[in-house]
Amino acid sequence: MHIFTGAEIKQIDQIAQKSGLDVFTLMENAGRALFEEMKKHIGKKDRILIMSGKGNNGGDGIVLARYLQQHGYSCELVLPAGKPKSETALKHFTHYTSCGLKVSEIQGKYDVIVDALLGAGATPPLQGEIQKVIHWANEQHALKIAVDLPTGVSADEGWADEAFQANYTYCLHGYKPSAFLEGSTDYYGEKKVLGIGLPQESKWQVWTEEHVKRTFQKREQKAHKGTFGTGLLLAGSDEMPGSALLAGIGALRSGIGKLTIGTSRFVAGVLAGRIPEAMYAHDGLQKVVNGQVPKGMKACAIGPGLPNPEEIEQALKVLFQSDLPLIIDAGALQERRYPSRKAEIILTPHPGEFSKMTGIPVPDIQKNRLYFAQKYAQEQGVITVLKGRNTVIAFPDGDLFVNETGNAGLAKGGTGDTLTGMLLAFVSAEKDIKSAVANAVYFHGCSADHWGKTKAQRGLLASDVSELLPDIMKSFE
Numbered sequence: 523m524h525i526f527t528g529a530e531i532k533q534i535d536q537i538a539q540k541s542g543l544d545v546f547t548l549m550e551n552a553g554r555a556l557f558e559e560m561k562k563h564i565g566k567k568d569r570i571l572i573m574s575g576k577g578n579n580g581g582d583g584i585v586l587a588r589y590l591q592q593h594g595y596s597c598e599l600v601l602p603a604g605k606p607k608s609e610t611a612l613k614h615f616t617h618y619t620s621c622g623l624k625v626s627e628i629q630g631k632y633d634v635i636v637d638a639l640l641g642a643g644a645t646p647p648l649q650g651e652i653q654k655v656i657h658w659a660n661e662q663h664a665l666k667i668a669v670d671l672p673t674g675v676s677a678d679e680g681w682a683d684e685a686f687q688a689n690y691t692y693c694l695h696g697y698k699p700s701a702f703l704e705g706s707t708d709y710y711g712e713k714k715v716l717g718i719g720l721p722q723e724s725k726w727q728v729w730t731e732e733h734v735k736r737t738f739q740k741r742e743q744k745a746h747k748g749t750f751g752t753g754l755l756l757a758g759s760d761e762m763p764g765s766a767l768l769a770g771i772g773a774l775r776s777g778i779g780k781l782t783i784g785t786s787r788f789v790a791g792v793l794a795g796r797i798p799e800a801m802y803a804h805d806g807l808q809k810v811v812n813g814q815v816p817k818g819m820k821a822c823a824i825g826p827g828l829p830n831p832e833e834i835e836q837a838l839k840v841l842f843q844s845d846l847p848l849i850i851d852a853g854a855l856q857e858r859r860y861p862s863r864k865a866e867i868i869l870t871p872h873p874g875e876f877s878k879m880t881g882i883p884v885p886d887i888q889k890n891r892l893y894f895a896q897k898y899a900q901e902q903g904v905i906t907v908l909k910g911r912n913t914v915i916a917f918p919d920g921d922l923f924v925n926e927t928g929n930a931g932l933a934k935g936g937t938g939d940t941l942t943g944m945l946l947a948f949v950s951a952e953k954d955i956k957s958a959v960a961n962a963v964y965f966h967g968c969s970a971d972h973w974g975k976t977k978a979q980r981g982l983l984a985s986d987v988s989e990l991l992p993d994i995m996k997s998f999e
C-alpha cells in the first residue's frame with residue numbers, strides 16, 4: 523500500500539509511456555478496475571450517475587461508464603465542465619460515443635453517484651460548474667464513490683473548502699498523501715488502492731497488519747532475560763512521577779528483558795511498589811550528566827516527566843557519545859542539531875512539540891505532515907515519529923510509514939509516555955530498527971482500537987493501553 527504525490531504520479535505516467543505502456547491503456551485499466559470493484563456495492567436496478575471532468579480523472583469515469591453500460595447497468599454519464607480537454611480522455615470519449623453510448627444531463631434522483639471530476643492533477647479550491655455540482659452531489663442521498671480522490675481535495679495537502687463527501691474512494695495505483703491528512707482524510711470515506719498495471723513502488727507506505735505479521739519476532743522458548751535487552755529509562759520527577767510509571771509499564775508489557783529506571787529518589791520510592799520488576803538508578807539523570815551511564819544497556823529513552831531542560835541537554839551530550847540507540851520524547855524534545863552517530867536517534871513529537879522543534883506553525887505541519895516529517899528526518903539524520911491521527915514514521919534514508927491504527931481515545935495525557943516505554947522495549951529487543959519502531963506504534967494504536975470495540979474511547983487511560991498489549995500481541999505471535 524504505497525503513497526505517491528501528485529507530481530510522482532505524473533512522473534510515473536511519463537516513464538510508463540516511454541516503456542510502451544501508454545496512458546490510454548492505463549486509463550482503460552483504471553476504468554476496468556473501478557468497474558470490478560464497484561460491482562461489489564451496486565446492483566443492476568440502481569440508477570448510477572457518473573460525473574466526469576475534462577482531465578484524465580474524467581477519462582477514468584468515461585471508461586467506467588462504458589463498462590457499466592455494456593454490462594447492463596443503468597448508468598448515465600454527465601460532463602458538467604464540458605467535453606474532455608485531455609487528449610487521452612478525448613480518445614476514450616470518442617471510443618465511448620462510437621460504441622453508441624450517450625451523454626446525459628443531471629435529472630432526478632440517483633442511487634449511486636460517482637465523482638470522476640477532478641483527481642491528482644487538479645488544484646483546489648473548486649471553481650465554476652464543478653463547485654456547483656459537488657455542492658449538489660453532497661446534498662443527495664446516494665452511495666457516493668470517488669475516483670482516485672474526492673473532488674475538492676488536494677492530492678498532497680490536508681485541506682479542502684468544499685469537497686465530494688465519499689463513502690468509498692478508489693485510489694489508482696497508490697494513495698495520495700491527503701488520504702492521511704487532517705482536513706482531507708474524512709472526505710475519502712473507506713479507501714482502497716486499485717492496481718492499474720504500473721510496477722512502481724514508493725518509499726512512502728502504509729504500515730499494515732501484513733507488515734507486522736512479517737516482521738514481529740516470535741519469542742524463542744530458549745530465551746533468557748538477556749535476550750530481550752536491557753533498557754534505560756530516564757524519566758519522572760517529583761512533580762511528574764506518573765510519566766516514569768506509565769513508560770516503565772509500557773516497556774515491561776512490551777516484553778523488555780530488564781528495565782532500569784533512572785529517576786529521583788522520591789519517584790523511585792513511589793514506583794518500587796508499583797513496578798517491582800524494574801531496577802532503579804537513583805538520581806539517574808544527574809548520574810548520566812556526570813558521565814555515569816549504567817553499563818550493559820541496549821537502548822535508552824529520555825524525556826517523559828523531566829522538567830529541567832539544562833540538565834536534559836547535558837545528559838544528551840553524554841548520551842550522544844554512547845553507542846546506545848536513543849528515544850527522545852516530551853521534555854527532551856527541543857530545537858537542536860543532532861550529531862552524526864552510529865546508533866539511531868528516535869524522536870517522538872506530537873505536532874505541538876514538532877512545531878517547537880522546527881518553528882513551523884502547527885496548522886502548516888498538519889497540512890503536510892508526511893513531507894515535514896521526512897524533511898526533518900533526512901536533514902537531521904534522526905528517525906522522526908510524528909504522532910497524532912495517522913502517525914508518521916520517517917527515516918533518514920527517505921523511507922516513511924504511515925500508521926493507521928489508533929483513535930481519539932489516545933488524545934489523553936500519558937499515552938505518549940506509554941509509547942516511549944514501548945519503543946524502548948521494541949528497540950532493545952528487535953534487530954531491525956524500522957520494524958521495531960513501526961510495530962511499537964502499530965500496537966500502541968491497536969490497543970486503543972481494541973478498547974474502542976467495547977468501551978467508550980474517552981474512557982481509555984494510558985495504563986489501559988499497556989494492559990491490553992499482551993492480548994494484542996498474542997494474535998501476532
Ligand SMILES: NC(=O)C1=CN([C@@H]2O[C@H](COP(=O)(O)OP(=O)(O)OC[C@H]3O[C@@H](n4cnc5c(N)ncnc54)[C@H](OP(=O)(O)O)[C@@H]3O)[C@@H](O)[C@H]2O)[C@H](O)CC1
Binds near residue numbers: 535549639642649670
Ligand atoms: N498513473 C495513474 O495513476 C493514472 C491516473 N489517471 C487519472 O488521471 C488523473 C489525473 O489527471 P490530470 O489530467 O492530470 O488531472 P485531473 O483530471 O485531476 O484534473 C485536470 C482538470 O482539472 C481542472 N481543474 C484544475 N483545478 C481546478 C479547479 N480548482 N476547479 C475546477 N477545475 C479545475 C483542469 O481544468 P483547466 O481548465 O485548468 O485545464 C483540468 O481539466 C488521476 O487522478 C487519475 O484519476 C489516468 O487515467 C491513468 C494514469
Ligand SMILES: [K+]
Binds near residue numbers: 670671672
Ligand atoms: K475524483
